[in-house]
Amino acid sequence: AVEAMTDRFCIKSGGKANFHFSAEDLMACCSSCGNGCDGGFPAAAWSFYKTTGIVSGGQYNTSQGCQPYEIPSCDHHVVGKLKPCSKGEKPTPSCKHTCESSYGKSYASDKHFASSSYSVRGVENIMQELVNN
DSSP states (O other): OHHHHHHHHHHHTTTOOOOOBOHHHHHHHOTTSBOGGGOBOHHHHHHHHHHTOBOBOOOTTOOOSSSOOOSOOOBSSSOSSSOBOOSSOOOOOOOOOOOOTTSSSOHHHHOBOOSOOOOOOSHHHHHHHHHHO
């Protein structure tokens, strides 16, 4: 969900805003969005973005944004370029209302909120939505 939010935020700004939403913040802090590392519910994620907001973040092992991802990447159910994932799943990180100490903003001041949240169904409607918004 945060990849789509990041893209939509950039598109809405006409390419001027470079803000990457934190998968860590969404996954750890949205209790209604699903099952943490076991997947979730996109509509709930968008609602969380509107009502609670999401801070900035980055990939694992970076210091990008307020809350970069803390779980290492691995090849899950496929043979690829990364190490295979461990047999047991890692627990979902706990929700933290703080940014990395090296980040120059507070958690509250880094939050971004959606102005609205809604669903679009059907391929044609989704394509039209992407053109319009």
